[in-house]
Amino acid sequence: MAIAKKAVVWGLFAAGGTLTSFIYPALIALFLLIATGNVPAGLQFEQFHTFAVSWLGKACLFIVLFLSLWHAAHRLRVVAHDFGIRKDKLVANTLYTVAAIGTVLAAFYLFSIS
Amino acid sequence: MSRNPYVRPVSTTTWYMRHGRYKVYVLRELTSFLVMFYSFLTLVGLSALAASAERWDAFLASQQGTGMMVFHAVALFYFLFFQTFPWFKLAPKAMPVQVGEKKVPDNTIIIGHYVAWAVLSLFIFWLAGVL
Amino acid sequence: MGTRNIELEVMRYDPEKDKEPWFQTYTVPCLEDWVILDAINYVKDNLDTTLAYRWSCHMMVCGSCGMMVNGEPVLTCKTFVRELPDKVRIEPLENFPIERDLVVVLDDVMQKLHQVQPYIIRKDDPPAEDQEYIQTRGSLAKFKQLTMCINCMCCYAACPQYALNKDFIGPAALALAHRYNRDNRDQGKSDRLDILADHDGVWDCSFVGACSEVCPKHVDPAAAIQQMKVDGAVEFWKQKMGIPGDKS
Numbered sequence: 285m286a287i288a289k290k291a292v293v294w295g296l297f298a299a300g301g302t303l304t305s306f307i308y309p310a311l312i313a314l315f316l317l318i319a320t321g322n323v324p325a326g327l328q329f330e331q332f333h334t335f336a337v338s339w340l341g342k343a344c345l346f347i348v349l350f351l352s353l354w355h356a357a358h359r360l361r362v363v364a365h366d367f368g369i370r371k372d373k374l375v376a377n378t379l380y381t382v383a384a385i386g387t388v389l390a391a392f393y394l395f396s397i398s
Numbered sequence: 399m400s401r402n403p404y405v406r407p408v409s410t411t412t413w414y415m416r417h418g419r420y421k422v423y424v425l426r427e428l429t430s431f432l433v434m435f436y437s438f439l440t441l442v443g444l445s446a447l448a449a450s451a452e453r454w455d456a457f458l459a460s461q462q463g464t465g466m467m468v469f470h471a472v473a474l475f476y477f478l479f480f481q482t483f484p485w486f487k488l489a490p491k492a493m494p495v496q497v498g499e500k501k502v503p504d505n506t507i508i509i510g511h512y513v514a515w516a517v518l519s520l521f522i523f524w525l526a527g528v529l
Numbered sequence: 530m531g532t533r534n535i536e537l538e539v540m541r542y543d544p545e546k547d548k549e550p551w552f553q554t555y556t557v558p559c560l561e562d563w564v565i566l567d568a569i570n571y572v573k574d575n576l577d578t579t580l581a582y583r584w585s586c587h588m589m590v591c592g593s594c595g596m597m598v599n600g601e602p603v604l605t606c607k608t609f610v611r612e613l614p615d616k617v618r619i620e621p622l623e624n625f626p627i628e629r630d631l632v633v634v635l636d637d638v639m640q641k642l643h644q645v646q647p648y649i650i651r652k653d654d655p656p657a658e659d660q661e662y663i664q665t666r667g668s669l670a671k672f673k674q675l676t677m678c679i680n681c682m683c684c685y686a687a688c689p690q691y692a693l694n695k696d697f698i699g700p701a702a703l704a705l706a707h708r709y710n711r712d713n714r715d716q717g718k719s720d721r722l723d724i725l726a727d728h729d730g731v732w733d734c735s736f737v738g739a740c741s742e743v744c745p746k747h748v749d750p751a752a753a754i755q756q757m758k759v760d761g762a763v764e765f766w767k768q769k770m771g772i773p774g775d776k777s
Binding site for chain 3: 400401402403404405406408410413414416417419420423427488491492493494496498499500501
């Protein structure tokens with residue numbers, strides 16, 4: 285049902301948007317810190333690996349990646365439309381496939397951290 | 399009198415150049431590229447983490463450099479001013495809260511978002527060992 | 530009170546003579562307290578009786594005089610000349626076909642306003658003596674802002690999604706639907722759902738927010754649409770999880 289699909293997709297977009305708005309500045313700031321050569325203690329292999337091994341850590345990382353990917357995919361679909369690319373079905377399928385691949389990869393990597 | 403309505407053409411590719419508020423909207427929406435980028439960058443990091451300590455250290459090393467510093471700094475400001483802050487500003491519109499007869503003022507909700515954001519960011523920094 | 534000469538660049542279009550619109554310039558001596566509608570009326574009365582345009586109340590309640598003034602959709606009876614530069618460009622409302630001069634064809638939005646079923650819908654039909662529907666001030670406060678719409682259509686002129694897709698139901702119609710969905714006397718939410726949840730309904734909106742920025746009555750249609758999106762998403766999950774949804 286097309287109606288239902290839009291509601292789900294938008295829900296993911298909204299949740300992802302809220303999450304990224306809150307979390308991404310800190311995430312980007314961490315990348316910035318790493319870029320200066322100062323890797324904080326919590327991101328050294330020992331610490332971060334321990335975090336990623338825990339189920340809580342896995343859950344957090346997965347949710348962040350899952351929602352971010354779907355948020356970006358849906359939004360980029362709208363961006364494409366706004367820039368005159370009218371093949372909505374093709375654009376949507378491509379972007380959501382990318383998000384799905386990312387989600388699967390996230391699950392795979394997280395699952396294999398032990 | 400015969401009707402002959404004239405339809406003014408709209409460019410599907412450059413319509414946003416017509417007004418400042420449209421340009422701001424487009425800049426806001428383009429932050430989604432950053433979200434996609436950082437998601438995949440994090441995925442790359444995760445794959446290194448899952449592989450070995452050496453791969454993780456190599457990933458960290460690959461993320462160092464002035465070029466990356468500039469990129470992340472610009473991305474941070476762009477994201478803050480065109481995603482995070484606008485999102486907070488629009489939040490009260492999507493979730494109006496009414497107590498009795500009075501609507502909770504938009505500013506209260508917006509400030510609440512800022513506070514939550516600050517607390518969450520500090521928590522993340524603490525987790526990462528920055529603090 | 531002195532006068533200031535304003536140069537009005539007005540879009541003209543004669544459907545029987547012109548292939549496309551063109552601009553005609555008039556110089557109007559404006560008094561300090563004039564609104565731009567006064568300047569246009571001056572043109573009609575003194576300079577060019579052939580100019581066609583809509584206006585009525587001159588007090589921001591009828592919604593007739595919406596036009597583009599220097600690229601901004603406004604009510605011309607609400608836009609003061611003293612806040613405008615010496616050169617003012619007047620065009621018919623954006624995103625609508627031009628009927629003649631500054632008059633636009635509003636058939637599309639008129640049809641959309643009807644489509645959302647903008648009236649109280651009841652599922653029951655109590656006898657007359659039981660037909661008192663209590664509405665507290667708190668209940669009214671939930672949707673009162675949405676009742677302020679005067680159908681001026683400035684929001685459609687501002688909305689880029691409507692510009693790109695004329696099938697989009699659009700801000701005023703959606704705000705109107707929300708006005709009834711939020712009215713505690715109404716039980717027609719599910720009746721309106723088909724239109725709203727359709728792909729040309731609320732989901733076509735990308736929250737540009739231009740509609741709310743230009744609305745002369747502060748209806749905030751953008752907020753209304755986002756609330757309907759939230760309602761739609763929540764309603765979907767409620768149904769999936771078997772929680773009884775909003776029967777109204």
